[in-house]
Amino acid sequence: MRALRIVFMGTPDFAVPTLEALLNQGYEVVGVITAPDKPAGRGRKLHESAVKRYARDKGLTILQPTNLKSPDFQQELRALKANLQIVVAFRMLPREVWEMPEYGTVNLHASLLPQYRGAAPINWAIINGETKTGVTTFYINERIDTGEIILQDKTAIHSDENAGALHDRLMLLGAELVLKTVALIQKDKVQPIVQLETGQLKAAPKINRDTCKIDWTDSALLIYNKIRGLSPYPASWTNLYNPDKPTMLKVYKAAYREEGHSHDPGRLLLKDGHLEVAVHDGYITLLEIQISGKKKMTVKEFLNGHQIDNLAKLG
Numbered sequence: 001m002r003a004l005r006i007v008f009m010g011t012p013d014f015a016v017p018t019l020e021a022l023l024n025q026g027y028e029v030v031g032v033i034t035a036p037d038k039p040a041g042r043g044r045k046l047h048e049s050a051v052k053r054y055a056r057d058k059g060l061t062i063l064q065p066t067n068l069k070s071p072d073f074q075q076e077l078r079a080l081k082a083n084l085q086i087v088v089a090f091r092m093l094p095r096e097v098w099e100m101p102e103y104g105t106v107n108l109h110a111s112l113l114p115q116y117r118g119a120a121p122i123n124w125a126i127i128n129g130e131t132k133t134g135v136t137t138f139y140i141n142e143r144i145d146t147g148e149i150i151l152q153d154k155t156a157i158h159s160d161e162n163a164g165a166l167h168d169r170l171m172l173l174g175a176e177l178v179l180k181t182v183a184l185i186q187k188d189k190v191q192p193i194v195q196l197e198t199g200q201l202k203a204a205p206k207i208n209r210d211t212c213k214i215d216w217t218d219s220a221l222l223i224y225n226k227i228r229g230l231s232p233y234p235a236s237w238t239n240l241y242n243p244d245k246p247t248m249l250k251v252y253k254a255a256y257r258e259e260g261h262s263h264d265p266g267r268l269l270l271k272d273g274h275l276e277v278a279v280h281d282g283y284i285t286l287l288e289i290q291i292s293g294k295k296k297m298t299v300k301e302f303l304n305g306h307q308i309d310n311l312a313k314l315g
């Protein structure tokens with residue numbers, strides 16, 4: 001059995017259960033690397049990462065480098081004498097860092113690699129209408145998300161599940177997979193698998209504002225998947241014309257049905273207390289929305305304070 005000295009690298013909430021699982025299992029975590037504190041909110045007060053808050057509460061050694069290529073940081077990292085590095089939702093590492101530990105640097109990725117390499121695998125899996133996904137552990141190399149696979153675990157994507165709910169499930173599934181991975185490394189029983197580059201690979205690039213804009217000429221199913229794939233963050237959006245000056249409208253929750261009609265795509269219809277948007281093969285029923293400058297609300301709450309014009313549309 002190898003005696004492991006682990007450095008953990010991560011920043012957001014997604015990474016915390018894995019760090020917690022390693023500590024609860026009794027592994028020696030000799031240091032935690034996380035993002036520098038950033039100003040946030042109206043007062044621009046410094047905001048600590050979720051990983052930093054947890055690590056500080058546990059009394060762990062914390063490093064917050066601004067430059068991973070800095071000789072000073074790498075000297076501090078080397079001084080921790082780690083022989084294994086675990087990375088969960090951090091950032092791209094230079095070769096000097098991922099090559100440092102004797103037993104390698106392992107990354108947890110929220111997809112079934114080689115599918116959905118990139119920054120937003122959870123969002124894109126739902127946007128693309130996938131019915132299954134999972135988590136993968138692999139050894140980091142010089143190309144993002146392409147290293148040799150150690151383990152994978154699959155799970156179904158529910159038809160009404162949004163990105164937030166799937167995130168929370170994969171967060172816990174990933175923590176369990178990392179424990180299994182570390183146990184194999186400790187026993188020197190890893191049998192890594194080279195990622196195949198055959199077939200049609202789907203990417204998971206960073207989500208931007210244009211990605212989030214709803215195209216009402218798409219099918220009802222495509223629009224429905226986009227809404228739940230971007231909910232609750234960063235959220236899909238559209239412009240509300242009621243009937244003239246546009247107002248930005250975010251859509252967090254919706255339903256859809258396929259049905260023939262003669263309305264133009266984007267036409268907003270008020271039916272029996274429900275807001276429906278016409279698309280070419282049916283309707284999107286809006287359930288939870290947010291008007292620019294207002295809080296998130298149900299459509300019922302929205303209709304209590306807003307009048308919908310007969311010529312209202314989204315676009």
